[in-house]
Amino acid sequence: MAIAAAHSFISSSNLSFIPSHTFHHRRHHHRPQSPFKISAHISLTTPPSPTVQPKLNNTGVIVVGAGLAGLAAAIRLHSDNIPFLLVEASDAVGGRVRTDNVDGFLLDRGFQIFITGYPEARKLLDYETLDLQKFYSGARVYYGGGFHTVADPLRHLADAIQSLTNPIGTIVDKSLIALTRIRVLTQSDDQIFSAEETSTIDLLKRIGFSDSIVDRFFRPFFGGIFFDRDLETTSRLFDFIFKCLALGDNTLPAKGISAIPEQLAAKLPSNSIILNTPVASIDKQESDSKSESTYTVRLNNGEVLTSDYGVIVAVEEPEAVKLLAGKSNGFPAQIRKPARSTVCLYFSADRSKVPVHDPVLFINGSGNGIVNNMFFATNVAPSYGPAGKVLVSVSLIGLHEGVSDEDLRSKVVDELSSWFGKEVAGSWTHLRTYRVKFAQPNQCPPTDLRKNPKVEPGLYVCGDYRTSATFDGALVSGRKAAEALLRDRSLVQAS
Numbered sequence: 001m002a003i004a005a006a007h008s009f010i011s012s013s014n015l016s017f018i019p020s021h022t023f024h025h026r027r028h029h030h031r032p033q034s035p036f037k038i039s040a041h042i043s044l045t046t047p048p049s050p051t052v053q054p055k056l057n058n059t060g061v062i063v064v065g066a067g068l069a070g071l072a073a074a075i076r077l078h079s080d081n082i083p084f085l086l087v088e089a090s091d092a093v094g095g096r097v098r099t100d101n102v103d104g105f106l107l108d109r110g111f112q113i114f115i116t117g118y119p120e121a122r123k124l125l126d127y128e129t130l131d132l133q134k135f136y137s138g139a140r141v142y143y144g145g146g147f148h149t150v151a152d153p154l155r156h157l158a159d160a161i162q163s164l165t166n167p168i169g170t171i172v173d174k175s176l177i178a179l180t181r182i183r184v185l186t187q188s189d190d191q192i193f194s195a196e197e198t199s200t201i202d203l204l205k206r207i208g209f210s211d212s213i214v215d216r217f218f219r220p221f222f223g224g225i226f227f228d229r230d231l232e233t234t235s236r237l238f239d240f241i242f243k244c245l246a247l248g249d250n251t252l253p254a255k256g257i258s259a260i261p262e263q264l265a266a267k268l269p270s271n272s273i274i275l276n277t278p279v280a281s282i283d284k285q286e287s288d289s290k291s292e293s294t295y296t297v298r299l300n301n302g303e304v305l306t307s308d309y310g311v312i313v314a315v316e317e318p319e320a321v322k323l324l325a326g327k328s329n330g331f332p333a334q335i336r337k338p339a340r341s342t343v344c345l346y347f348s349a350d351r352s353k354v355p356v357h358d359p360v361l362f363i364n365g366s367g368n369g370i371v372n373n374m375f376f377a378t379n380v381a382p383s384y385g386p387a388g389k390v391l392v393s394v395s396l397i398g399l400h401e402g403v404s405d406e407d408l409r410s411k412v413v414d415e416l417s418s419w420f421g422k423e424v425a426g427s428w429t430h431l432r433t434y435r436v437k438f439a440q441p442n443q444c445p446p447t448d449l450r451k452n453p454k455v456e457p458g459l460y461v462c463g464d465y466r467t468s469a470t471f472d473g474a475l476v477s478g479r480k481a482a483e484a485l486l487r488d489r490s491l492v493q494a495s
């Protein structure tokens with residue numbers, strides 16, 4: 001895979017990273033001639049001393065942050081043969097999309113679903129290699145002490161007919177779901193993102209959904225997607241997700257959710273990504289030319305990187321605010337609050353102790369308790385656990401800061417004992433708890449889900465907080481940031 005650990009790279013000679021072919025300054029030139037030597041051309045220097053000014057070598061573009069947005073930006077630059085360096089603070093690519101292997105269980109860092117209907121993802125990812133494992137299209141709602149199925153009639157007609165009279169909503173509600181589907185499918189994504197907006201809860205009420213389907217289905221289902229059970233999130237995001245759900249399947253890659261960023265990283269040249277390398281600041285360099293500014297990137301260890309064409313900041317919103325505060329009047333000085341948080345608890349179980357074998361998502365429509373949704377991950381993707389074992393994934397909304405991990409665990413087990421029986425849930429072994437403070441940006445109205453990536457010429461931003469708080473939004477924002485840079489630097493015509 002095309003990833004170099006920064007420490008090994010830094011501790012070896014810098015020369016190992018300098019390409020044999022010099023990267024010439026190409027500003028004002030049109031699309032660079034191909035083949036163009038693609039190696040990040042960069043040197044790490046010590047900070048300037050008062051007497052000696054270091055000579056900084058340049059790379060084309062520096063991308064800060066190797067989450068989905070940063071990876072997509074790098075892929076777009078690479079497709080135009082623009083040299084770049086992707087600098088990542090942590091020990092792997094993926095950002096929020098990571099998986100840990102714990103005793104043979106694949107633990108995604110928080111419950112995440114990949115919807116195959118995401119339009120940008122379809123263009124970038126090879127779904128076959130990801131070996132996507134499908135969820136049941138619908139959900140099983142815990143309500144009134146029992147389970148009730150909500151099924152997609154186009155995929156599970158018999159179940160959908162059977163569920164028409166269940167207490168999760170009226171027959172009118174179920175026909176309104178069909179009408180909503182038609183409405184979103186007849187709109188382009190651009191129309192959805194620029195449509196008049198309200199909160200999701202207001203939209204559902206305006207459409208005419210009953211309180212019962214809102215409370216028993218929409219709150220736990222979309223609340224689980226937005227990490228917002230109040231459904232204050234913009235109706236634009238609701239419509240976009242609703243459309244993607246209609247167009248595709250809910251899936252998990254067989255090797256864990258991190259297979260998605262790993263596949264993207266594998267498209268990039270070796271040595272173009274450095275890990276374990278947090279960026280401390282991004283600084284504008286004085287230049288003779290007023291029209292073109294250059295930026296340097298200072299690492300936590302004091303070393304400095306420079307770029308010819310610019311810097312793309314692809315870090316999550318709270319980090320972006322820290323790095324870009326004061327860089328532009330237009331860039332907000334703080335994140336929108338509350339940011340969306342979640343807790344995900346994993347348990348292992350013996351197969352004989354799990355009464356459910358289908359790949360269905362359980363949601364809590366009871367209005368009580370702290371569990372929002374749960375599922376048996378190995379029922380969806382058997383590769384998520386060792387043979388004979390079941391991986392149980394339980395998600396809560398919010399951070400539950402005042403409650404210790406141990407208390408949270410026992411509350412969850414008690415609650416799920418009332419769902420499945422004490423002899424079932426009581427036998428599960430806790431594996432790990434993930435508390436994700438910043439799972440998604442707050443996207444309540446008013447929103448602009450197509451924010452301009454340009455802070456100023458030479459400095460660009462991307463990430464899910466610039467577009468929609470989804471995998472797809474992050475990918476789109478990364479591509480758009482790269483395209484804005486290429487356009488500004490006259491490197492390529494925007495596509």
Ligand SMILES: Cc1cc2nc3c(=O)[nH]c(=O)nc-3n(C[C@H](O)[C@H](O)[C@H](O)COP(=O)(O)OP(=O)(O)OC[C@H]3O[C@@H](n4cnc5c(N)ncnc54)[C@H](O)[C@@H]3O)c2cc1C
Binds near residue numbers: 110440463472474
């Ligand atoms: C628990 C959870 C569940 C989710 N579920 C879904 C889902 O089901 N479907 C969906 O579509 N979306 C889901 N999302 C949202 C989705 O994961 C994000 O929208 C998307 O991954 C954001 O990507 P990003 O590149 O914008 O940011 P990030 O993934 O946050 O990437 C930013 C990167 O920048 C790096 N970085 C930060 N600071 C620095 C620095 N100073 N120097 C260098 N590097 C730095 C970080 O380490 C990180 O790698 C979920 C998110 C979470 C957390």
